[in-house]
Amino acid sequence: MFVSSQMMPLFAVPVWAQVLEPDVAESLNENLLEQVEILGRDVPDKEDGWQTRNDLHTLDEFGQMVEIIGAASKRVLEMLKVAPAPFEITGSWMNIKPRGVGHPLHSHQNNYLSGVYYVKAPEGADSISFHDTRTERRIILPRLLEETPLTARTMHIPVKTGILIMFPSWLQHTVKENPSEETRVSLAFNIMFSDFTKTMSIPEWDWLDTAAGDAD
Numbered sequence: 001m002f003v004s005s006q007m008m009p010l011f012a013v014p015v016w017a018q019v020l021e022p023d024v025a026e027s028l029n030e031n032l033l034e035q036v037e038i039l040g041r042d043v044p045d046k047e048d049g050w051q052t053r054n055d056l057h058t059l060d061e062f063g064q065m066v067e068i069i070g071a072a073s074k075r076v077l078e079m080l081k082v083a084p085a086p087f088e089i090t091g092s093w094m095n096i097k098p099r100g101v102g103h104p105l106h107s108h109q110n111n112y113l114s115g116v117y118y119v120k121a122p123e124g125a126d127s128i129s130f131h132d133t134r135t136e137r138r139i140i141l142p143r144l145l146e147e148t149p150l151t152a153r154t155m156h157i158p159v160k161t162g163i164l165i166m167f168p169s170w171l172q173h174t175v176k177e178n179p180s181e182e183t184r185v186s187l188a189f190n191i192m193f194s195d196f197t198k199t200m201s202i203p204e205w206d207w208l209d210t211a212a213g214d215a216d
């Protein structure tokens with residue numbers, strides 16, 4: 001009947017997963033867990049989970065992590081075909097989540113990319129959930145034989161120790177409660193273009209051309 005049947009997934013939301021080489025991850029994780037120990041010394045109550053200071057990228061002890069985030073971000077921007085532009089980490093912090101602790105719905109405002117590196121992702125606490133913000137899609141919800149990225153409202157992405165997940169900062173996400181006796185440890189970060197106001201947010205059209213009626 002048809003010569004062809006094609007589906008074109010338009011306006012896809014990208015989420016990236018990059019896995020570190022095992023030996024790199026092993027020494028990095030050892031160092032990061034040591035830093036958690038040091039940074040947590042003055043934290044009084046850790047039962048409900050806690051977060052470190054949010055400028056870890058400024059500390060020498062996190063130099064290797066900064067390098068890895070930089071390389072991962074560069075790859076992501078290349079995959080998006082973004083024209084080369086300087087970018088920087090604007091915030092980075094570690095999340096320490098013991099048994100029973102998750103993370104409520106949120107996004108990371110005022111940044112272009114965000115990410116999370118998993119230092120310890122115990123069994124059962126090894127996923128991150130992303131939520132479709134296009135509420136219009138919920139008007140008609142037919143029964144599905146199978147939920148796929150095209151129809152799902154929430155996608156649970158499996159993670160593991162040593163993996164770095166990145167996503168657009170506006171994409172809402174949650175973390176399920178940790179069912180494990182083991183604590184879940186991750187390092188989150190935000191990325192923004194360094195010269196955003198100087199090079200990107202100014203109008204791309206020339207007002208002189210517009211005034212002369214040459215542009216629309």
Ligand SMILES: [Fe+2]
Nearest residue numbers: 106108173188
């Ligand atoms: Fe987050």
